[in-house]
Amino acid sequence: MVETVLxxxxxxxxxxxxxxxxxxxxxxKARELRCLIGPNGAGKSTFFKCxxxxxxxxxxxxxxxxxxxxxxxxxxxxxxxxGIKTQTPNxxxxxxxxxxxxxxxxxxxxxxxxxDRADAIIERLTLSAIARTQLGQLAHGERQRVELGIVxxxxxxxxxxxxxxxxxxxxxxxxxxxxxxxLTRFAAVVIVEHDMQFIRSIAQTVTVFHQxxxxxxxxxxxxxxxxxxxxVYLGKKA
Amino acid sequence: xxLSFVILVEVLYGVASLVLISAGLAxxxxxxxxINLAHGEFMMMGGYATIxxxxxxxxxxxxxxxxxPLVVGLIGLIVERLVIRHxxxxxxxxxxATWGLSLVFIGLxxxxxxxxxxxxxxxxxxxxxxxxQVNGYNFFIIIVSIVLVIAMYAVLRGTRAGLxxxxxxxxxxxxxxxxxxxxxxxMMTFFCGSALSGLAxxxxxxxxxxxxxxxxxxIAKAFITVISGGPSLIAGLVxxxxxxxxxxxxxxxAISPVxxxxxxxxxxxxxxxxxxxxxxxxxxxGKL
Amino acid sequence: xxxNGSHDVIITLVxxxxxxxxxxxxISTYTLTVLVIYGMLGLSLGLIWGFGGILCFGQAAFFGxxxxxxxxxxxNIGESTLPMVLAVLVxxxxxxxxxxxxxxxxxxxxxxxxxxxxxxxxxxxxxxxxAGPQYVIGNARLGGFNGIPGFQxxxxxxxxxxxxxxxxxxxVCAIALVAVFLLVTWLLRSSFGRIAVGIRxxxxxxxxxxxxIAARKTVLFAIGAAIAGLAxxxxxxxxxxxxxxxxxxxxxxxxxxxxxxxxxxxRFGPIVGAAGLAYLKFMLGQQxxxxxxxxxxxxxxxxxxxxxxxLVPAVASLLNSIFGRTKRxxxxxxxxxxxxx
Numbered sequence: 062m063v064e065t066v067l068x069x070x071x072x073x074x075x076x077x078x079x080x081x082x083x084x085x086x087x088x089x090k091a092r093e094l095r096c097l098i099g100p101n102g103a104g105k106s107t108f109f110k111c112x113x114x115x116x117x118x119x120x121x122x123x124x125x126x127x128x129x130x131x132x133x134x135x136x137x138x139x140x141x142x143x144g145i146k147t148q149t150p151n152x153x154x155x156x157x158x159x160x161x162x163x164x165x166x167x168x169x170x171x172x173x174x175x176x177d178r179a180d181a182i183i184e185r186l187t188l189s190a191i192a193r194t195q196l197g198q199l200a201h202g203e204r205q206r207v208e209l210g211i212v213x214x215x216x217x218x219x220x221x222x223x224x225x226x227x228x229x230x231x232x233x234x235x236x237x238x239x240x241x242x243x244l245t246r247f248a249a250v251v252i253v254e255h256d257m258q259f260i261r262s263i264a265q266t267v268t269v270f271h272q273x274x275x276x277x278x279x280x281x282x283x284x285x286x287x288x289x290x291x292x293v294y295l296g297k298k299a
Numbered sequence: 300x301x302l303s304f305v306i307l308v309e310v311l312y313g314v315a316s317l318v319l320i321s322a323g324l325a326x327x328x329x330x331x332x333x334i335n336l337a338h339g340e341f342m343m344m345g346g347y348a349t350i351x352x353x354x355x356x357x358x359x360x361x362x363x364x365x366x367x368p369l370v371v372g373l374i375g376l377i378v379e380r381l382v383i384r385h386x387x388x389x390x391x392x393x394x395x396a397t398w399g400l401s402l403v404f405i406g407l408x409x410x411x412x413x414x415x416x417x418x419x420x421x422x423x424x425x426x427x428x429x430x431x432q433v434n435g436y437n438f439f440i441i442i443v444s445i446v447l448v449i450a451m452y453a454v455l456r457g458t459r460a461g462l463x464x465x466x467x468x469x470x471x472x473x474x475x476x477x478x479x480x481x482x483x484x485x486m487m488t489f490f491c492g493s494a495l496s497g498l499a500x501x502x503x504x505x506x507x508x509x510x511x512x513x514x515x516x517x518i519a520k521a522f523i524t525v526i527s528g529g530p531s532l533i534a535g536l537v538x539x540x541x542x543x544x545x546x547x548x549x550x551x552x553a554i555s556p557v558x559x560x561x562x563x564x565x566x567x568x569x570x571x572x573x574x575x576x577x578x579x580x581x582x583x584x585g586k587l
Numbered sequence: 588x589x590x591n592g593s594h595d596v597i598i599t600l601v602x603x604x605x606x607x608x609x610x611x612x613x614i615s616t617y618t619l620t621v622l623v624i625y626g627m628l629g630l631s632l633g634l635i636w637g638f639g640g641i642l643c644f645g646q647a648a649f650f651g652x653x654x655x656x657x658x659x660x661x662x663n664i665g666e667s668t669l670p671m672v673l674a675v676l677v678x679x680x681x682x683x684x685x686x687x688x689x690x691x692x693x694x695x696x697x698x699x700x701x702x703x704x705x706x707x708x709x710x711x712x713x714x715x716x717x718a719g720p721q722y723v724i725g726n727a728r729l730g731g732f733n734g735i736p737g738f739q740x741x742x743x744x745x746x747x748x749x750x751x752x753x754x755x756x757x758x759v760c761a762i763a764l765v766a767v768f769l770l771v772t773w774l775l776r777s778s779f780g781r782i783a784v785g786i787r788x789x790x791x792x793x794x795x796x797x798x799x800i801a802a803r804k805t806v807l808f809a810i811g812a813a814i815a816g817l818a819x820x821x822x823x824x825x826x827x828x829x830x831x832x833x834x835x836x837x838x839x840x841x842x843x844x845x846x847x848x849x850x851x852x853x854r855f856g857p858i859v860g861a862a863g864l865a866y867l868k869f870m871l872g873q874q875x876x877x878x879x880x881x882x883x884x885x886x887x888x889x890x891x892x893x894x895x896x897x898l899v900p901a902v903a904s905l906l907n908s909i910f911g912r913t914k915r916x917x918x919x920x921x922x923x924x925x926x927x928x
Contacts, residue, residue: 151791163781167781386892
């Protein structure tokens, strides 16, 4: 029996009269890789924000490793050992690559170990050459990679990524795919994504959101060939 | 009965003076997201403009309602061209630069008018109501504030300039995309805001002894009122002026004027802590 | 880092020893003392603003609170050691409470500015209105706008009759500044300081890493207030009177001007700015042609528009370009760009 690391029950988020997330029941097992897809405004990002603590859901519950975390602050959730990457690149531009990654490691390890871990992951991400460069001077793809390093450096058991491949070159996406596969050896990974190509290359199970609710949840090939999903993506009535 | 009437007038006066003090700052902040910390000194200069004009033999109402706004508006225009326009989009930097400007104006006023208190007498006599003496000038201030709010509403709602202004408030890059030069809009806005500050300073001048540092007394109140009001220009101004006016007048009557002032400040802290987006960030959404 | 650190400490000690020896040959120690105190006050804001990204419009509140705490405690106790300690603790506790209220409410930028400004005003108005005989704390009368004169000034710990004043007092203040400077240096090199800089750069990211932003900002804010409180107590001893003017907005404005002119994000900048401008003001005070306030205002405006990074970073990058060392590029000034939405 594999442990459930992330679970939501009846998760609902309303903004005024709009229900952005509607009664979502979601379950994720340890070391599972799951993609959340759906057209714009389907509620993926709202769901993501409710899980990461950036929003407090109007109704429903979020559990991580069996512990209720509904309404927790993002830093409390991150402290459990959850790695989070938001949609827009969120890094410290005036600090070096090493400093960025070190800060993430320092939260969980002492000074020396944080330095070693930062060095190791920078090596793995092939960022060693620019380890002392300020992030503000790097290209978009490199910054995305650094942020992935920030997320991964402390060996999280759950990783939540919001559109990690957005705006990246094909080469960068390939490398990203590789890193994510490496992550799944130890962590469960949730990816919110638009890019079908990327999803095909990485995912096994896909959850489709539509109008705030879960439309279907299945193997990636079956989801892609499902007429209802296609209709949703093309904007027709199912 | 008499007492309640007097209290009503006092409370209305408290609210009206807050509206008056804050209007100029509110226009500039609402439209341009610029906090003009020299706002108090603009009011101070409005006061001096009035006193100087009256000294030259101009009718006091003409001096207050026409000359002072024009003079201060022009000073505002110069300031905008020389300093502010270099700093758009840098909220904290504009605050710091305008704080510097406020010191410059205090220094200038000290050099020109000297560090002494000047003033003009109230042009409207007081009258007795029942057993109480009522300051007739307070009515004038209440009326000026009401006219001001209505005028602002009418301009924003009813004129083409108001429409552009509202568009700019919502989304300045959109107004620019539609072909309205944001540079000119900002220039005009700053002129109007400064003129309003000048007007407020002029109208309030007869009630206070004017010194070069008089502006300091206004800026904090105006700053608080505008920030607490939140994103909607008129609704924010009126609602926060009303809240603070009520609080401060209540404590003034109940305890003392100093406690009234302190209560206003504490109310502001509590309000911003509970509603970080200001009153209209939570209520009256989408109003003007 | 350890070797580098001790290297820094030695340089700091040598340079400050030289300055402490040479400066009194040029400027009277009485004037120097207040410059040193202002330097410490500047450093207190430079720490929280330049490295923590917390723009406090009311640093004068902690300065005044430190001075008043010292004066009141000194009158009641009669010996200066405990009052000095209290003058550091009281502003720190006050700042911790205020900071917790603001930072847990997730207030930033303008709103932070408004609240700190308002709190300063409240203190100013309140203290100003305490002229009546009913306002006493122990044996100390608050005295309203007249302030509190005639308290026990600094003495050798344990011996209330051995006053420290004149030249020795200057050396005490100078050593205190060096100690605070080294403390700030150490703090910034520690994990706490590096995390604080991370928070200045990107709060959301640091939160997502698992850091409790509000708690860390509150602690940093309190440390800044403690330093300002110490400066206040030293100032009280120097002036031998405390008045509500210490809490005034003008005083707050001056501290901000020092930081801007000297340069944010550096440790020297605020000290240089404070001492330099205070000395300039002192010199200007001896002429009456141009108003003092006007010049200060003009300096602030010119710096914000033309040299927003401040003197020390500008001079440093100038020297770097002259000597061809372009290893470290000047950091873009991010913490002061508006994040208003």
